[in-house]
Amino acid sequence: MRMKGRFGAFGGAYVPEILMPALEQLEAAFLDAQQDVAFQAELAELLAKYAGRPTPLTRCRNLGSAKARLYLKREDLLHGGAHKTNQVLGQAMLACRMGKRRIIAETGAGQHGVATALAGALFGLETRIYMGAHDVERQKLNVFRMQLMGAEVVPVESGSAGLKDAINEALRDWTASFADTHYLLGTVAGPHPFPLMVREYQRVIGIEARAQILEEEGRLPDAVIACVGGGSNAMGMFSDFVEDEDVRLIGVEAAGKGLDGAEHGATLLRGRPGILHGAETYVLQDADGQISESWSVSAGLDYPAVGPEHAYLKDSGRAEYVGATDQEALDAFALLARSEGIVCAFESAHALAYALKMIEEAREELVLVVNLSGRGDKDMEQAQLLLGLKP
Amino acid sequence: MTRYRQMFDRLDNKGAFGAFVMLGDPDIETSAAILDALVEGGADMIELGIPFSDPVADGPVIQAAAERALANRVTPSDCFALIRDFRAKHASVPVGILTYANIVLARGMEAFYRSASVAGVDSVLVADVPAFEAEPFARTARAAGVAPVMIAAPNTPSETLQRLAVLGGGYTYCVARAGVTGAGDDISLNHDALFGELRRLGAPPPVLGFGISTPDHVKAALDAGAAGVISGSAIVRLIEAGAEGVADRIRAFVASMKEAA
Ligand SMILES: Cc1ncc(COP(=O)(O)O)c(C=O)c1O
DSSP: OOSOOEETTEEOOOSOGGGHHHHHHHHHHHHHHHTOHHHHHHHHHIIIIISOOSOOEEEOSSSSOSSEEEEEEEGGGSTTSBTHHHHHHHHHHHHHHTTOOEEEEEESSSHHHHHHHHHHHHHTOEEEEEEEHHHHHHTHHHHHHHHHTTOEEEEEOSTTSSHHHHHHHHHHHHHHHTTTEEEOOOSSOSSTTHHHHHHHHHTHHHHHHHHHHHHHHSSOOSEEEEEOSSSHHHHHHHGGGTTOTTSEEEEEEEEETOTTSSOOOOHHHHOEEEEETTEEEEEOBOTTSOBOOOOOSSGGGOOSBOOHHHHHHHHHTSEEEEEEEHHHHHHHHHHHHHHHSOOBOHHHHHHHHHHHHHHHHOOSOEEEEEEEOBBSGGGHHHHHHHHTOOO | OOHHHHHHHHHTTSOEEEEEEETTSSOHHHHHHHHHHHHHHTOSEEEEEOOOSOOTTOOHHHHHHHHHHHHTTOOHHHHHHHHHHHHHHOSSSOEEEEEOHHHHHHHOHHHHHHHHHHHTOOEEEETTOOGGGOHHHHHHHHHTTOEEOEEEOTTOOHHHHHHHHHHOOSOEEEESSSSSSOOOSOOOOOOHHHHHHHHHTTOSOEEEESSOOSHHHHHHHHHTTOSEEEEOHHHHHHHHTOSTTHHHHHHHHHHHHHHTO
């Protein structure tokens, strides 16, 4: 490895020795590609002409007020329907650069699976997606989209049959298949270089948002807010604001059925440092170190670990982490639809829910940017069920 | 002299047969009887898993073993107690632990290795700690008098082999093939180069594991220059078949494997 892959005390590469050469190969390919003008030009062109960047920054017309202004970074408008496409294109290009013919990925909400499937189709790579059986059930529409684009979807029954278990299965596949297969991990978690690489490919969100808000407001926002599952859309949004010390960085975790119980996905709020899926980071676990099952209404936030850079930002105090419950997220989801005509993903609704709380409590001028990480089509069936709507 | 050293010396140029099972599988009482059966069958060294909820280096057979143990609420403390009782009966058999990093960290690194040492453990292998991250684990293990076993694979570059030759103790766990644990016919035995390189670097003796499930595998691995073999999934499968007569089945299987060593 050229780097230690650490964010303060967090991160690293805790994988079986047999996977280390694959991580080293990936690190080298990524770092070289960062310096490769032709690679960067091709990626920029794909992001613009295939994926639809830049995404707009929308000022809400009806939520917020003249004094408390709410802006949405519209990753829901990106091709594929979520921010996931940003980094999948970069990794798929790296897979080709490394001469791999096959890609595998885990998915929770199915958005990363959809993004991986579209990249697999685009680059002619054989694609297999591991997805918890529980998530297959609650995000059916995305399963069909993946299959339509030619990906094989493998339901994972072990453990809690969720995102954590899908990652376990993808890692097991990769320990046997790394010679011809790239593991296209979907978030800023996992061993080095994934947290660094995925952040760099998601950084475009914050770069655009920073320029857009300066143009709109003539100043930086008071806070940028993003939901945190593994943490990729949040790192994408935060990274370009980290040096702007007056901008609060707020990550919203899934408080599920409440932070006092066990049914949540609030790793940074309720976990403690440990090692899962290749990284030293905050983990939901029992006293012996067995990993706890998480819960969230949103499959994408239903994960008992978190990207190691968030662990670092939490401990250093640079970012704040808060929770939004299932109910708060559902309310925000419904409110956004009614008042702005935007149907967002359940995941993104967590970030919105916290922003709405801040707006409600605002006494002074307040400018907020919420990363609307994805659109809500995948959640329609669950929304009907949970909001009591009949088709 | 360590128990591993004594064992390798005693075996002279014959290979060591190592047996792996998951501690507390299917329950603590049966597990204690299984440990005895391993020795009675002729195992030279035994390797014991402490169950972890998310064993990414393990295939379905050993995953299921961990699930059975965890379903019976087997804790790391139970595992150390099992080893302590085993050690009281079997003074000279080297005992290694195989587990995952979070289990070590949750107890506290120093506390974990101290507990292991007090229980009579000779070595600890942490499946998801490669040489790149091993230094603090190895240092803490040695301070507690426990040998840190390192993993080497046929694709491990020579700088890493050099590093693990220095860091490692007890034996060097060589993986027979890419992939997770599991019994199968797909093991590749072209490890002569790896074994030779490890010997040249002065690494602890190379022991081959992953997929070793027949006497032929044992013979071939030892012929290729391994100092020993470890068979895991093939033994764990005998436990999966049910508690009835499990000690007899295991004793017979271990004896057949040991005969080939
Ligand atoms: C729309 C959307 N937002 C957020 C997430 C959570 O992932 P991350 O925290 O990596 O952004 C997901 C994951 O599936 C998602 O689909």
